[in-house]
Amino acid sequence: MTLRPASSDTRDRLIQAGIRLFGEHGFEATTTRALAEAAGANIGSIAYHFGNKRGLYLAAARHIAEQLRARLFLGAAATPAPAEGRDAALKALRTLARRMVRTFTEDEECRQWLLLVMREQVQPGEAFEILQAEAFGLVQETLGGLIARLTDRSVDDRRVILETHTLIGQIVFFLIGREPLLRRLGLNAFDEAILADIESVITSHLTRYRRPPTPHASP
Incomplete structure (x- = not known):
């Protein structure tokens, strides 16, 4: 050892x-x-x-970003090559969505990050720039790239950006809104059956991407 x-x-x-x-x-x-x-x-x-204290604060933000990247396996491997087609892109999107669900519902350390992250969301500072550049932005780019491919739009298309943000929000709210949901379900914690149902709900929202995109006009 x-x-x-x-x-x-x-x-x-x-x-x-x-x-x-x-x-x-x-x-x-x-x-x-x-x-x-x-x-x-x-x-x-x-x-x-x-x-100094600020150096520790920024190191804490960098740690969160690093750990989030590791948990979500963000990187080139998360996005299939264009030649692999729509099925591969949809599979990758579902896989990443499930991984996000598990991270934001099961991971105790992730729950401990929440207050610091929320403070930076409300009043963005230097730590927010670290989180955005080293984690949040990578999540947006990866999911957005897959959604863009499945909708035959540019990754910078406003609709793609909004759909990506909506998907992230749906998943992250299982962390932010954890306690109200547990109260409504009459539970003290998420069990495996509930986690499977959450995954099912989220991935069911992705079935719309099965169909080839229809012609569209840019907003």
Whole structure:
């Protein structure tokens, strides 16, 4: 077994503490002392690993982006080559949608990211630019590229952008609106049957892409 250096463990603990405290209290209200105490580290370790509190905040955003990319397997492999045709594109779209459903409903760490991400959505700053460039934008591009192919439109077509945003919103709301849904279902947590039903609901919305696109006019 290979043991990680203690400094690496400290860095990871500081990032996890940052995600939680920055999400709960915001950047300005979160002190370096509180961050260090939550991570079980000394205050000087923040300067050592990140330069300052803002460096830790941006590292927390970068960590979220990196982990989201890994969970969704974003990259060239997520998009089939054009020569593979509509069936391959639709299969890839369904696969990514299912992976997103599982990530946003089952992944406990993903739930811990929510408050920080929502703060950046409401008041975009430098951390939002990291999240957008290194994760959100890649999700939009990947889904948008598949939808564009299935609808015979440009990836920059306004309709494609809106359809992509709508699909993402439908899935992400199972994370944001988790508690109201659980209350309505009379449950304390999503079980496998509910997760399968959520997948089925989301993928059923993609059946419209089975049919070849009809001629359209750009909006």
